[in-house]
Amino acid sequence: MKRLFLTVLLAAAVVMLGSGIAFAKTLKIGTMGPLTGPYAADGNDIKNGVLTAVEVVKANGGIAGFDEIEVLPQDTACEPRQAVATANKLINEGVNGVVGSYCSSATLPASEVLDEESIIMITPASTNEKVTSRGLPYMFRMCGRDDDQGAIAVKFMIEKLGAKSIYVVDDKTAYSQGLADGVEKMSAAAGLKVLGHEHVNQGDKDFSAILTKVKTEKPDVFYMSMQNSATGALMLIQAKRMGIKAAVLAQDAVYHPQLIEIAKDAAENVYLTFGYINDNAPAYKEFYSAYQPKFGSPGAYSGYAYDSAIAYLKAVEAAGSTDPAKVKAELMKLDYEGATKHVKFKANGDSGSNYIIRTVKDGKFSNYWNPATGELY
């Protein structure tokens, strides 16, 4: 008798559990980015940004119609092939939307795969123009674009630094070289003398030969375009030791707390182009207070990843479903103050560039020059 009772109880439990699964609706968000290899810092920033966004949304009551929001992080290793594989993996796991990836060279092929399945992809970090210029209907971008970034860099060198000559060094990735080529072209067009454009290999640690060249040429500005902030830090240390006096201008991929942590005082007074972030805005404070205790100070793209995920979740909530066409319509309607920028997507999926010049002062990044007004902050 007792045994029968137990069996019935067990059966009832199983039925209840089963029905529970049947009714639970899970919203699945994939993240893509390099979690291993030289760019792992940035990939982890993206993952952490999305995790923080989901946590904040859950803490505020979640999204109506969904019992659970699940984050599925994938490692692209910054390789086009692996990026396509991870995109397929995310499709198989039934994701509704994707935040990623980091390297433009990985984002481009992966987005084609995701687009075939009509899955919305928002990149927080890929700045290459092609990302949004291909006309993919479900591709969005939270950060700025290289053509805007290069133009601001050249404007700053001429208007604020009064530079007459520059020397350009990049590390041959689709991103860093594309940007450096753009800066070289725009500089020449604006009347700056380009004294040289050198490339280093990824994985190099010794830049003494190249830096000796830079020192001998005596440029006014040394434009450093590195895909990896740690490599940028190594270059800064060696440049300082070499006694290079030129002003150093770098870009958004070098913008990372790691730069200061490794280069220390060699990073002082380095200029960088990066999107304007108002750290006093309430949305930024909300992001920071959720992120910081768990993952430490936010990396360069943590905030953009956070905003990308929040934008997607807002759109899903407004649409009341995960149907991509409906979510896209809601995404296009978004118009609010995010943690890192004002979120309003244009027809091509871009959310606009707001690059400014930042600098390192007393071991901290600070706003320096506003290209719109030509004034210091």
Next chain:
Amino acid sequence: MEYFIQQLINGITLGSVYALIALGYTMVYGIIQLINFAHGEFFAAGGYVGVIFMSYLVSQGAPAWVCLSGSLILAMAYCAMLAVAVEKVAYKPLRNSSRLSVLLSALGMSIFLQNGLMLTQGVYDKPYPTELTQGGFELGNVMLSYMQLFIVSLTAFLLVALNVLVFKTRIGKAMRSTAQDKVMSALVGINANRTISITFAIGASLAAAAGIMVGLYYGSVRYDMGFVPGIKAFAAAVLGGIGNITGAMIGGFIIGMVEIFAAGYISGEYKDVFAFVILIAVLYFRPSGIMGENVDDTRV
């Protein structure tokens, strides 16, 4: 002229690092005819032990020479033990198998150690306390930093010490005789296994010293830092005549110089190509390497 001298200094510094790592390759090859692909990982591990201990000492306010020598000794000792353990686990059981199995075991060990470093130390760069090594001399436009001086003089010291060890001591004699003929030297009472372990330990501790110097010089270490210098040092060892200690030193300096001068005068993009072109050219005209003996048919 100043430009040339500056590049020469850069080349000697880089060459010293390659030379130190190459010694380990060449010694291990000399004694058991094994290309130890895990050797680059000893270099990385040394860099990590160095940064952990040095950061601690610096935070305790220890003087610079204590930080440097203390962490150097600790890292060298740690990597020596690591190498002995690796040898016992991955190579000794395969001592009588075909060369290919040992080579694969070495590759596997390399991947294992690299992933071990990644899992325990994380994927981020670990910064060295570079404030210890600021400053230098400036003669005209030529910069000679204290760190470069430190690297070159420490390398010179270690090279001399190694030569004394190999050519003037009983251990060295045992190593040389084991390299020549393992069976016969065992018959006259030399413990071959112990000698092989000692060789691994010495090679790895030199790599550890190189790891610390690289970390200090460039400012940080990362879990996968052993791979590229490992390949370059392997090339240096082959260039010098693998199995030959003087050859490895010369090979290391040549690879370092070629790399710097190619980057300085031709192209930074293709500097590695030039280093390897030199390697191929030397091997083409002198297959045994610069200092290697002529190939002995009876031993192959």
